[in-house]
Amino acid sequence: MLRKPALRYRKRPLQARARVTVDAVLQATERVLIRRGVDGLTTKEVARLAGVSIGTLYQYFPDKHALCAAVLERENEEILRALQAALPDVARAPLPVLVRRVVETIHRRNLLQDALCRALIPLKAHLLTQTTADAGMAPFIGLVRSLIEARRAELRPGNADLMAYVVVHSMEAVLYMSALGGAGSVPPEVVVEEITRLVLGYLLPDAEEKGSLSGKARARA
Amino acid sequence: MLRKPALRYRKRPLQARARVTVDAVLQATERVLIRRGVDGLTTKEVARLAGVSIGTLYQYFPDKHALCAAVLERENEEILRALQAALPDVARAPLPVLVRRVVETIHRRNLLQDALCRALIPLKAHLLTQTTADAGMAPFIGLVRSLIEARRAELRPGNADLMAYVVVHSMEAVLYMSALGGAGSVPPEVVVEEITRLVLGYLLPDAEEKGSLSGKARARA
Amino acid sequence: MLRKPALRYRKRPLQARARVTVDAVLQATERVLIRRGVDGLTTKEVARLAGVSIGTLYQYFPDKHALCAAVLERENEEILRALQAALPDVARAPLPVLVRRVVETIHRRNLLQDALCRALIPLKAHLLTQTTADAGMAPFIGLVRSLIEARRAELRPGNADLMAYVVVHSMEAVLYMSALGGAGSVPPEVVVEEITRLVLGYLLPDAEEKGSLSGKARARA
Amino acid sequence: MLRKPALRYRKRPLQARARVTVDAVLQATERVLIRRGVDGLTTKEVARLAGVSIGTLYQYFPDKHALCAAVLERENEEILRALQAALPDVARAPLPVLVRRVVETIHRRNLLQDALCRALIPLKAHLLTQTTADAGMAPFIGLVRSLIEARRAELRPGNADLMAYVVVHSMEAVLYMSALGGAGSVPPEVVVEEITRLVLGYLLPDAEEKGSLSGKARARA
């Protein structure tokens, strides 16, 4: 499944009626993703759940792929929106507060859409594999990079792009681990705590002896 | 695809002839995974490439799933073997050296099996989703936990299980990112450098002001 | 084959076009049953003969089993219809006339659909074996039981259900024997004659009082 | 399945060891027939249960068909043996006693091998369909015909071959019905009673007016 990097929408839903249909289809897609997973999703079931015919579904989405991609995109947009809403509060707060708030915000959304979030994991992995896509992480990485640039003075030196990349991917990985219950029964606050620590430890300047150690390490290499 | 948590092998390859066959099938599976990805893999193609009949394939593997799982398992075993070979050298080395060596070892294997490694990412994501499996990460997490316990004195306090989990997952996530070329053209040694930093920053005791900051954060929450 | 007691139809043929399709499929199934027998029937061949794609076939029938079951059901309905058409004529006729007419009616249909009838025998045997089904004999047994009850006065006493069961099964067995040519070259009339005798001998009162009772019956008629 | 009317045995089991093997295979076949039915039987399972390799099985039986046919044959021989053992006792008994004894003898064997008997029904139906076989009923029909000829004087006139055929087939049909539990919970003695009645009613001379009625009926036809 999920081959073509096709058009997102076959036609833009301009009329109100059309927008309602598209919305119903996307919601149905979410429910089917949750029920059956990416591989178990069938366009027929989506159409049935959305209360439209299969033909109508194909009027708005060129293929199965676009359906899933649209759901992921919407979910990413939702998280981005939540972040943009949360950031003004902490724009000038101490860095740990800022980081924790970012992690919390994403985590809260993941908890809210727990089942969907879990169902999307294989989809993201798949999209990451395709050169055509980046699983929609780009805007999020961009946001983190701009935060890093804004706080440059408090951070260790380094390539902001790379740092943003590392931060976003490690953050997501641990969040997903928690969503999947992989860490046993770790309470949400602890997960947030750990990720905050992970990110801060990575971004903050080295404590003095850390510096010397990595100095040695660098010498070795 | 990939539903059943079925038997790994349908029948143990007892005769020498059979072991050769199983090996040919697994190698063919790797090649097909690389060529077509998990979803594009078909048992027919695997059999053809292995130079055996489809029936023979099914004598040893109950289904497509078991085939992929076996490849992943072998790859995980390979990495584990590499780690166990590398560890004695650095068992008493400074922590950064130890961490770097671990990261390097895995990274080297990933580079060696680059294409396969990339192809396995969606498979791992899928397995993580299933409650039945942990994508074979357990032994690796176990190893990291034992390392953490051995170096307790040098690390910040914390739940070793949880720390191992966070370390392994964030490490893998960034390694995969690099395997997928997501970070643009970042040279391998830089990736190793960054992951080492990430892990050390997470495991080492907080610098004094970090403690105070997280104290503030905790107060906020 | 023939495991699941599944749905008869996967989807009711609503549009006229669909009804035509379903009919074509069922007719093709009959022809394939005749050509190849139950075990030799393949859905592919049925579809090809019906002039529809295999997918279309599976839109209406969940599996091979349902296909055969539907044919058997139609055939049973046909016989039942023929019986219901024939009965008014002989409802008040002497018992032997009634019995002979019933036997004749079934036999005529069997001769008409000779090849199909023969092909269905193993299918019926199979269905009888499954607890889920009664090979569609229930309505026919019901009809015979109601006839027995209507003619109670002329018959020996006994459990009507049991009698109907014995009558129907022995009748069918001998009819099939004849359909299969097992009795050598016995002309049809003789088969009807023998079955009539068999049924009457079973249902009529024993020897001495038989005379007096059937005398009454004749007076009644 | 069950196409070729092939050789019963590929080679005669002459040595004692071979006879043991053949016996184990046949017993295993019976058990698999009971467990899985004719269509569910696989040669592999039979071999495994028999404790021999699949290759060995094929040394004694040319194919799956021969396996099942041999089991049926053995069962038929068993019944025939039982009948031949029972007959001397009732050779000169009144006809109803003789008939009842025959029915009882078969029924007893069916009860003894209840599950197997049920599993064999579809096989018999299949064999009846093939022109190559008569499901092994011939010897049994022969025996009944010889009984009929021996008791000619007590019976109505008629073609002995035909009468034997009708008797055997209707008898078996009702016995199977009972084996399959089709008649609800009818106790065994009642089944024997009914079949005895059925057979006697068919074979005994008509009461006088039955003759005249069937005369009328014949006139009608």
Add this chain to the structure above:
DNA sequence: CATGAATGAGAGTTCATTCAT
């Protein structure tokens, strides 16, 4: 004689997608 690994045609079935209505 016994073994069981190997065979491979072919089975049933699915499902993304199209297009006549």
Add this chain to the structure above:
DNA sequence: TATGAATGAACTCTCATTCAT
């Protein structure tokens, strides 16, 4: 524009049978 019947390539997997060891 909406429908849903029709499509059919492609899939996974089975199992009777053979034959080299």
